[in-house]
Amino acid sequence: xxxxxKLTLAASAVSALAVSSVLAAGDCCGSKTVVKNNASVxxxxxxxxxxxxxIVDTAVKAGQFKTLAAALQAAGLVDALKGEGPFTVxxxxxxAFAKLxxxxxxxxxxxxxxxxLQAILKYHVVEGSVMAEKVTGLDYATTLNGQRVDIATSxxxxxxxxxxxxxxxxxxxxxxVIHVIDTVILPETKNVVEVAKGAESFNxxxxxxxxxxxxxxLVGEGPFTIxxxxxxAFAALxxxxxxxxxxxxxxxxLQAILKYHVxxxxxxxxxxxxxxxxxxxxxxxxxxxxxxxxxxxxESNVVATDIExxxxVIHVIDAVxxx
Numbered sequence: 291x292x293x294x295x296k297l298t299l300a301a302s303a304v305s306a307l308a309v310s311s312v313l314a315a316g317d318c319c320g321s322k323t324v325v326k327n328n329a330s331v332x333x334x335x336x337x338x339x340x341x342x343x344x345i346v347d348t349a350v351k352a353g354q355f356k357t358l359a360a361a362l363q364a365a366g367l368v369d370a371l372k373g374e375g376p377f378t379v380x381x382x383x384x385x386a387f388a389k390l391x392x393x394x395x396x397x398x399x400x401x402x403x404x405x406x407l408q409a410i411l412k413y414h415v416v417e418g419s420v421m422a423e424k425v426t427g428l429d430y431a432t433t434l435n436g437q438r439v440d441i442a443t444s445x446x447x448x449x450x451x452x453x454x455x456x457x458x459x460x461x462x463x464x465x466x467v468i469h470v471i472d473t474v475i476l477p478e479t480k481n482v483v484e485v486a487k488g489a490e491s492f493n494x495x496x497x498x499x500x501x502x503x504x505x506x507x508l509v510g511e512g513p514f515t516i517x518x519x520x521x522x523a524f525a526a527l528x529x530x531x532x533x534x535x536x537x538x539x540x541x542x543x544l545q546a547i548l549k550y551h552v553x554x555x556x557x558x559x560x561x562x563x564x565x566x567x568x569x570x571x572x573x574x575x576x577x578x579x580x581x582x583x584x585x586x587x588x589e590s591n592v593v594a595t596d597i598e599x600x601x602x603v604i605h606v607i608d609a610v611x612x613x
Contacts, residue, residue: 342464344372345379349468352461357387357395364399365407371415375465378420378431380439380450382474383457390474406479409435409600413477419467422448422459436513436556437477437598451475481509482516482599489597491606494524494532501536502544508552512601515553517576517587519610527610546572550613556603559585559595574613587611 346368349355358381362368371377387395398407412435420431425448430438442449448456454473461468478485483505486492495518499505508514524532535544549572557568563580570576576587585592590609597604 342462344465345375345377345463345468346372348461348463349381354383355381357384358382360399361395361407361411365404365411367408367411373465376419377466378416378418379466379468380414380456380471380475381468382414382471386454386471386473409477409479410474413437413439413475421467422469425456425459425469435477438558439475477600478598479600481601482512482514482604483509485597485599485604486518491520492518494521495519498532498536498544498548502541502548504545504548510601513556514602515555515557516602516604517551517553517607517611518604519551519590519607523590523607523609546613547610550574550576550611558603559605562605572613576611
């Protein structure tokens with residue numbers, strides 16, 4: 291899931307005609323029918339009193355989301371998804387859950403894994419009712435998990451994260467809409483520190499974070515946006531600078547420098563390019579400039595963006611920022 295995406299100034303426009311290959315209109319008692327791969331799903335589900343059912347009841351009545359329903363129950367999210375909303379749910383079928391490695395579902399349903407299960411399920415939910423016609427015009431959607439899910443439309447098919455195909459759309463409920471997907475999508479589970487360690491190009495940054503006593507903070511809930519200088523960026527500082535900063539007597543100075551590289555919240559690349567400045571965790575602001583040649587933060591160049599983590603997002607820069 292750790293992906294490097296190019297700076298995106300705006301979502302690309304995709305023709306709404308792509309939806310026509312996914313939707314086939316039908317009409318019975320005011321409801322339409324979604325047809326895909328010779329399977330049909332009524333897109334408006336009603337309870338026994340003629341009232342439209344909520345998302346959870348609609349999924350249960352469909353009969354193909356038993357694992358999803360069990361997961362929602364185990365994660366304690368049933369009441370939330372029966373709430374006012376509205377929500378858009380990308381709902382994996384039982385067959386989608388069955389594709390996961392053997393034992394995965396059973397492990398996730400255990401009480402001790404409730405937080406992880408919640409994170410996965412929230413990654414399938416977007417605020418608001420986002421109908422199929424709008425989905426085809428998006429490059430991404432921000433989920434209740436906090437992370438973004440990538441969306442791509444090609445030849446009439448909509449894919450999430452390049453892996454999961456939307457097989458039925460616009461199943462309406464009283465508090466939102468369901469789109470059916472054929473593969474479970476998984477969010478990034480590693481925090482910003484773990485993601486940085488895995489990249490193996492931020493060794494100096496991680497050593498500095500540890501020396502400054504900030505590791506425990508950055509593995510916390512967040513979310514954080516990290517402007518991460520590479521090892522080469524630190525090596526470009528005057529000789530002896532890093533070694534001096536790592537000394538215990540310079541801890542306060544090191545903390546100030548590192549906090550100058552952290553912006554509270556998740557700020558993705560397409561949001562960064564719309565800013566002139568951003569306030570950092572240390573209280574001081576960095577200047578931001580975006581033009582045709584790229585994005586600079588103070589005197590540093592942004593060289594990679596939108597590296598997801600469970601508690602934030604990382605943008606890579608080629609020079610250390612000094613407050």
